[in-house]
Amino acid sequence: MLEKKKRSSSVEINSSPMADIAFLLLIFFLVVTTIDIDTGIGLVLPPIPDDVTPPPPVHERNLMNILVNSQGMVLINEQPAAVSTVREQVREFVDNQGVNPELSDSPDDAIISIKTDRMTPYNIYIDMLDEVMGAYAELRDAASLQQFGVPFGALSQGSEQRELIQEMYPKKISIAEPDEG
Amino acid sequence: MAKFKKKQANTEQNIPTSAMPDVVFMLIIFFMVTTVMREVELQVQIEYAEAENIEKIERKRLVSYVYIGPERLPGGGLGDTKVQIDDSIIDDINAIRQIMYDKLLEQPELIVSLRVDENSEFGIITDVQQELRHANTLRINYSTRREL
Numbered sequence: 001m002l003e004k005k006k007r008s009s010s011v012e013i014n015s016s017p018m019a020d021i022a023f024l025l026l027i028f029f030l031v032v033t034t035i036d037i038d039t040g041i042g043l044v045l046p047p048i049p050d051d052v053t054p055p056p057p058v059h060e061r062n063l064m065n066i067l068v069n070s071q072g073m074v075l076i077n078e079q080p081a082a083v084s085t086v087r088e089q090v091r092e093f094v095d096n097q098g099v100n101p102e103l104s105d106s107p108d109d110a111i112i113s114i115k116t117d118r119m120t121p122y123n124i125y126i127d128m129l130d131e132v133m134g135a136y137a138e139l140r141d142a143a144s145l146q147q148f149g150v151p152f153g154a155l156s157q158g159s160e161q162r163e164l165i166q167e168m169y170p171k172k173i174s175i176a177e178p179d180e181g
Numbered sequence: 182m183a184k185f186k187k188k189q190a191n192t193e194q195n196i197p198t199s200a201m202p203d204v205v206f207m208l209i210i211f212f213m214v215t216t217v218m219r220e221v222e223l224q225v226q227i228e229y230a231e232a233e234n235i236e237k238i239e240r241k242r243l244v245s246y247v248y249i250g251p252e253r254l255p256g257g258g259l260g261d262t263k264v265q266i267d268d269s270i271i272d273d274i275n276a277i278r279q280i281m282y283d284k285l286l287e288q289p290e291l292i293v294s295l296r297v298d299e300n301s302e303f304g305i306i307t308d309v310q311q312e313l314r315h316a317n318t319l320r321i322n323y324s325t326r327r328e329l
Binding site for chain 2: 015016018019022023025026029030032033038039040041042043044045046047048068116117118119120121122123125126127129130133134137175178
């Protein structure tokens with residue numbers, strides 16, 4: 001009389017809600033993921049000068065002084081200039097190759113020194129820096145097109161060609177020491 | 182003349198769904214791996230400046246953020262320009278040196294991303310930059326949006 005009860009249903013676990021759980025998790029991660037990539041203008045600050053090693057001598061022609069004052073006006077080597085002309089001037093200065101005695105000896109020697117006032121508006125500083133970076137980008141693009149036939153951006157990160165172009169036009173941008181007080 | 186019988190496929194018409202969880206799990210794992218949780222609660226208001234010649238920071242793990250902008254006051258107004266690092270507002274500018282130095286020891290390739298409100302004055306940024314130079318964290322990045 002003690003007959004074993006036979007189960008009519010199959011012993012498998014019903015796995016269809018698993019997909020629902022997985023979808024919920026998926027949606028959670030979709031929502032919290034930030035895809036936005038950080039973009040910005042990269043710069044390397046000069047180290048604090050120490051008293052032991054004197055700063056390397058820089059010939060005056062190799063130095064381009066850009067000053068942004070508190071009214072947001074730009075002075076390049078004591079001459080007032082509009083922000084929109086900075087790019088052209090930087091390009092001429094860097095890519096002079098020793099032709100004009102007023103401008104740099106070679107792109108490797110050219111140093112751009114940026115000085116700001118305490119009251120300088122940040123967005124004008126960024127505009128100006130953007131122009132300087134634009135000048136270097138144009139020079140590197142031109143060099144890359146001439147040498148390899150592709151724009152600089154198409155050269156893969158860390159490749160030899162990229163380093164070669166970077167060495168041709170190194171970004172030597174210096175932030176001037178702030179005035180005391 | 183009933184020769185034109187409708188052709189009917191013999192196969193089942195259900196799409197097999199047993200593989201769906203696997204696909205979804207793959208997607209989950211992808212998003213779990215790529216997710217970077219929202220970093221901090223911002224206590225300062227930041228409108229990014231715009232620029233054209235920008236570069237991407239691919240390796241987010243190297244980045245440490247410094248936020249500079251007008252402080253958000255409880256009433257919804259804006260206060261003075263303040264510096265925020267991680268979750269707290271730094272009142273003593275000279276403290277940045279130690280904070281950044283500690284971060285640099287943890288991550289020798291540290292990049293400091295300066296997220297600055299576009300209407301700030303440059304003086305406070307000069308102060309922060311001097312502190313960064315003292316801490317020897319020299320790689321910086323001015324966070325900007327792409328100009329359209």
